[in-house]
Amino acid sequence: MLASTSVSKASNLARIVILPIRSFHDRSSVPRVVDDREKSSAKYTDAGYNFRYHQNGVDALPRIPDCKVPVARPDFKVREPWSVENARFGQNDYIDLLGDGSIHPAQLQYHTPTWLRGFPGQHRANELVKLIHYRNLYDSKLKQNSPKRWHELRKRIKYLMMQHNYNKQDELNRERDLGLWDEKPDYTFKDKSRRSFRDEIP
Amino acid sequence: MFLSQLMRQSGASASAARNLWRKSENPFISTPQAWLTDLEQVEEKKRGIIDLHPDVFRVAPRLDILHRNLTWQKVYRNVQMTKMLTKAEMPGGGRKPWPQKKTGRAHVGSIRQPEFIHGGFANGVRGPRTWFYMLPDAIRLQGLCVALTLKHAQDDLHIVENMQDLQNGDPKFWQDLCESRNWGYSVLMIDDSDVISGGLAEAQEQLAWLNCMPVYGLNCYSIIKYDTVVLSKNALEKIEQRLLQHLHRAKPLNLKYRYQDYKEKILNESRAEENPNMPPIV
Amino acid sequence: MSQALRSAKERALQIVEQASKIRIQDARDNLGARTSGRQVRKANNQMGHTQGALERAAKPPLGWIWGDFFRPWQRMFPGEKHFNADINVRREYIPLSLIELTRLIDLGWIDPSKPIDISTLCRTQKFQINPNIRQYGFDLTEEGADSFPYAIDIEVQYATQSAIAAVEKAGGRIRTSYYDVNALEAAIDPKKWFEKGNVVPQRKAPPKTLIGYYMDAKNRGYLADESDIENNRINLANIRGYKLPDHEMVTEPLKTVDQVFHGIPAGSVISLADKKLYSPTNEIHREYYSKQVADKQYS
Numbered sequence: 001m002l003a004s005t006s007v008s009k010a011s012n013l014a015r016i017v018i019l020p021i022r023s024f025h026d027r028s029s030v031p032r033v034v035d036d037r038e039k040s041s042a043k044y045t046d047a048g049y050n051f052r053y054h055q056n057g058v059d060a061l062p063r064i065p066d067c068k069v070p071v072a073r074p075d076f077k078v079r080e081p082w083s084v085e086n087a088r089f090g091q092n093d094y095i096d097l098l099g100d101g102s103i104h105p106a107q108l109q110y111h112t113p114t115w116l117r118g119f120p121g122q123h124r125a126n127e128l129v130k131l132i133h134y135r136n137l138y139d140s141k142l143k144q145n146s147p148k149r150w151h152e153l154r155k156r157i158k159y160l161m162m163q164h165n166y167n168k169q170d171e172l173n174r175e176r177d178l179g180l181w182d183e184k185p186d187y188t189f190k191d192k193s194r195r196s197f198r199d200e201i202p
Numbered sequence: 203m204f205l206s207q208l209m210r211q212s213g214a215s216a217s218a219a220r221n222l223w224r225k226s227e228n229p230f231i232s233t234p235q236a237w238l239t240d241l242e243q244v245e246e247k248k249r250g251i252i253d254l255h256p257d258v259f260r261v262a263p264r265l266d267i268l269h270r271n272l273t274w275q276k277v278y279r280n281v282q283m284t285k286m287l288t289k290a291e292m293p294g295g296g297r298k299p300w301p302q303k304k305t306g307r308a309h310v311g312s313i314r315q316p317e318f319i320h321g322g323f324a325n326g327v328r329g330p331r332t333w334f335y336m337l338p339d340a341i342r343l344q345g346l347c348v349a350l351t352l353k354h355a356q357d358d359l360h361i362v363e364n365m366q367d368l369q370n371g372d373p374k375f376w377q378d379l380c381e382s383r384n385w386g387y388s389v390l391m392i393d394d395s396d397v398i399s400g401g402l403a404e405a406q407e408q409l410a411w412l413n414c415m416p417v418y419g420l421n422c423y424s425i426i427k428y429d430t431v432v433l434s435k436n437a438l439e440k441i442e443q444r445l446l447q448h449l450h451r452a453k454p455l456n457l458k459y460r461y462q463d464y465k466e467k468i469l470n471e472s473r474a475e476e477n478p479n480m481p482p483i484v
Numbered sequence: 485m486s487q488a489l490r491s492a493k494e495r496a497l498q499i500v501e502q503a504s505k506i507r508i509q510d511a512r513d514n515l516g517a518r519t520s521g522r523q524v525r526k527a528n529n530q531m532g533h534t535q536g537a538l539e540r541a542a543k544p545p546l547g548w549i550w551g552d553f554f555r556p557w558q559r560m561f562p563g564e565k566h567f568n569a570d571i572n573v574r575r576e577y578i579p580l581s582l583i584e585l586t587r588l589i590d591l592g593w594i595d596p597s598k599p600i601d602i603s604t605l606c607r608t609q610k611f612q613i614n615p616n617i618r619q620y621g622f623d624l625t626e627e628g629a630d631s632f633p634y635a636i637d638i639e640v641q642y643a644t645q646s647a648i649a650a651v652e653k654a655g656g657r658i659r660t661s662y663y664d665v666n667a668l669e670a671a672i673d674p675k676k677w678f679e680k681g682n683v684v685p686q687r688k689a690p691p692k693t694l695i696g697y698y699m700d701a702k703n704r705g706y707l708a709d710e711s712d713i714e715n716n717r718i719n720l721a722n723i724r725g726y727k728l729p730d731h732e733m734v735t736e737p738l739k740t741v742d743q744v745f746h747g748i749p750a751g752s753v754i755s756l757a758d759k760k761l762y763s764p765t766n767e768i769h770r771e772y773y774s775k776q777v778a779d780k781q782y783s
Contacts, residue, residue: 079436081427082388082410090275090423091415094342098444099418105278106336106464107471112281113482114472118464121278121333130329137469138481145479152291159290166544179460186617230491262493263500321755386505425510432615452593452609 120178128160129175219255223446233259234354238435241402244375246383252361252435255442257449259354261347268352270337271345271422279331285484286326289314295321328483336459342457343448349425350441358386358430365393365434366415373402376412386429387411392420394436417441420457515708575620577642578611582650583628589636599637599736600694602663615668617687624658626650635733639706648704652717653726655733661706662698663691667744674745678754681719686742686773706741742776749773 026043034040052059063071080086094102106118115137118124124131135153142150177185221235236259238250250360254260254308289295295314302309308319327456337345353359360383370376380389388411396416398406404413415424417440433441448455476482500506505755547556588594593608602621605611613619621641629646635655651658663671667687670677670710677684690698690707698705701712742750751773753762764770 003383020476084410087410087413088256088415088419088424089427090421091419093275093421093423094346095418097342097346097448098420098441104464106334106459106461107468109279111279112332112476113484114469115482116281116330116332117333117468117472119332119334119461122331122332124335127328134481141479141481146481149481155290156288179214179458179462196371259499260493263496265506265511266514266517267515272508272511351497351505352500355497356503356505357501358505423508426506426511429505452607454609 006012120180125178128157128164129178130156131182132158133180206273213302222253222255223443224257224450225255226257232260232433236359236361238363240363241348241365241368244374244378244382249363252438254354254438255446258347258442259350261344261351261357263352263355264344264348267341267344268348268426269421270341271349272426273420274335274342277333278335278358282327282331283484284327284330284331286323288324288326289316289322292320292322308480309362323404338456338458339448340455343445345422346417346420346425346445349422350431353425353431360385360430362432362434362436365391365398365402366431367399368401371401372406373408375401376405380412380430384421385432388428389413389430389432390424390428391432391434392417392441393434394440417444538724539558570607572735573618575618577621577623578613578619579625580605580611580622580640581625581627582632582647584636585624585627585630585636586634589634596634596636598640601639601739602641603745606672613668613672615665615672621663621668624648624651635729637734637736639739643703645702649720649724649726652720652728653724655729657734659706660698660705661739662687662694663744664688671744675756678756682752684744684750684752684754686741687744706738727763741778 036166042101060079093105104118106173109117115134116130119125119130119133125133129152135157175181176185225233233256234254235251236254237248237438239246239248255476283460292314297313299313300307300309300310308317312321314321350359380386391398391406391412391414393414394417396418398414402414406414413428417437420441452475519620537574543558545553547558549555549557549560585594588608589596589608594604598604603624604611606613611622617638624638624643624647626644626646632650632654636651637657638651638728640659641660641661641662643658649659650654664687666685670682670685689695695707698702699707701708701716704716714720718728727738739746742747748754748761749763751764754760755762756771764773
């Protein structure tokens with residue numbers, strides 16, 4: 001009872017607030033010549049919007065009354081925390097510590113494409129590094145059997161190279177932290193096939 | 203605390219004494235203990251008390267470490283197979299659709315530009331995307347210890363003599379058993395061997411909330427997800443042995459996971475999955 | 485118990501014991517442990533257009549002098565011609581000081597009653613040797629020589645006179661010996677080597693430049709004559725002015741010249757699963773491995 005009276009009071013208040021007050025700013029301080037004085041003074045006072053400064057809660061969504069077509073919404077997703085795979089979620093994630101040490105969880109990522117198993121994720125190794133890895137593994141197969149994809153891959157790698165070298169700040173300075181290559185290159189490595197007879201071999 | 207007195211009252215037979223490997227000499231570190239029961243009958247019968255290693259079952263309850271472990275377990279396996287094609291990879295689009303100037307339209311060079319409705323995507327999701335990373339061993343070990351500690355501290359960790367070849371495989375029996383022992387909604391049984399037989403095996407096929415795992419399947423997520431964790435005595439031994447062995451190992455605990463080290467093994471294993479001629483799509 | 489409860493751990497666990505069941509959603513990070521980057525107001529945001537951004541951006545090639553890509557500094561002014569010329573063939577030895585060794589023994593990583601060689605040292609996981617970048621073993625240095633207490637039987641690749649003196653003063657035995665790359669790889673990680681099913685290799689003779697070092701009894705080289713070494717031992721004690729122990733403390737036989745592991749002859753295959761050692765049966769192989777005259781090794 002009390003609640004309903006307060007609501008009606010609030011709505012009355014709201015109605016009082018939007019009483020004809022000139023609410024659109026369309027009048028400059030400079031006087032204008034008008035063709036029809038009546039027309040210029042008759043203004044829209046209600047653009048179909050209620051100010052709801054003092055009205056708590058959430059407005060109902062706009063709905064067509066008595067419409068039989070259900071509102072489009074995503075299907076309700078049934079979550080089954082105790083289905084077989086969900087009940088065993090996470091099994092073998094610690095197998096390298098609790099097992100005999102011969103298996104690592106990176107090997108067990110069977111849902112991942114083979115060439116990405118155990119490869120650092122894209123938050124660490126960016127797309128360029130990933131594509132270079134793909135190219136290194138499958139270059140000959142691509143060239144031989146799927147030249148279009150080979151071409152596209154090369155285009156993409158070239159594009160990303162340009163992107164990283166010219167348009168991006170150098171993000172690749174920590175590429176050796178990814179675990180794909182040794183932390184430090186062998187600076188002193190010289191190709192033995194190119195070794196000169198002048199090289200001093202003690 | 204006064205478990206030995208309690209034990210005497212309840213008439214338990216087995217003693218608590220266990221050789222705890224590299225247990226700290228610090229007198230202020232108390233040894234956690236647990237009841238030893240069995241799964242033969244519905245009612246809980248206390249067979250004795252068993253000592254647990256304080257480095258595994260009584261560590262500081264670091265919920266943040268646990269959080270890192272749980273987050274890792276959820277995230278590291280994720281794969282996104284979406285590949286949004288760029289304008290270069292979409293068919294067509296080689297021709298300039300209309301002259302550069304004097305048409306009043308936008309200056310465009312291809313119908314596959316990203317502004318077009320059926321154009322390619324700029325900065326889209328590219329290819330199979332993974333979030334794989336490995337937490338350092340130290341964090342994962344500590345996470346396991348924290349999870350076990352929490353279960354023990356909240357009285358949700360139980361030790362049983364044996365899980366193999368139990369007589370009763372009736373789901374009703376197991377439901378009553380868990381009900382009468384106040385084991386909560388879900389129960390995780392951990393045993394030493396990776397094959398389980400007998401009543402428990404039959405029951406866990408029927409009941410979704412009752413599951414068995416080998417010791418190497420143990421993980422933070424499952425320990426926390428299940429209301430109760432039940433270890434067999436052998437499993438307890440093995441878990442302690444493995445965890446302590448790693449905690450005291452000579453190798454550093456912060457060793458970085460390097461793809462380099464596993465690349466050969468992973469690729470060799472997956473060779474059978476691959477087409478001998480065609481490279482994998484995406 | 486009241487004492488135990490004072491520790492932060494026990495107090496925290498007491499809270500946990502009284503709390504309701506901890507579930508997945510209850511685990512969370514410490515407050516403020518992980519923050520996303522500092523947010524700046526729009527006025528202060530430089531969006532990568534700063535001096536620092538320029539400094540971190542891509543750089544010109546090394547030695548580039550303004551205006552000329554093809555004559556970088558190092559080509560215009562080549563400097564010393566043969567500076568570091570042999571860097572690609574120079575041998576590197578991991579320094580191992582006597583004080584480090586003492587500490588490893590004190591902490592129980594190494595058993596002083598057993599012979600110490602590369603395998604023993606690498607088993608402690610405190611050292612990494614990578615033969616691929618021309619690391620050839622250990623160099624025993626003299627830090628801690630004043631107070632080295634253990635009578636050990638050690639085999640290193642290089643040792644200073646002070647280190648030799650310190651080991652012998654304590655009653656130990658020291659030999660310097662050469663491991664070629666293959667033998668070194670086996671010695672660093674024997675388990676991996678055996679699991680691969682590789683044959684235990686022969687240690688090859690040192691290269692020409694090192695033969696002199698390893699044949700010198702002064703350096704306790706493994707190719708030197710034992711009587712010479714004994715004379716040198718007494719001599720060194722006299723020079724340095726310490727007294728050798730009266731009786732031999734280390735009496736185990738030495739490794740043979742071509743032996744990598746103690747007690748395992750070259751040419752055998754080890755099965756870790758069966759805990760067995762398989763010797764070669766083929767007559768040619770047996771003869772080859774029993775010669776004990778190591779192959780000559782080049783470089």
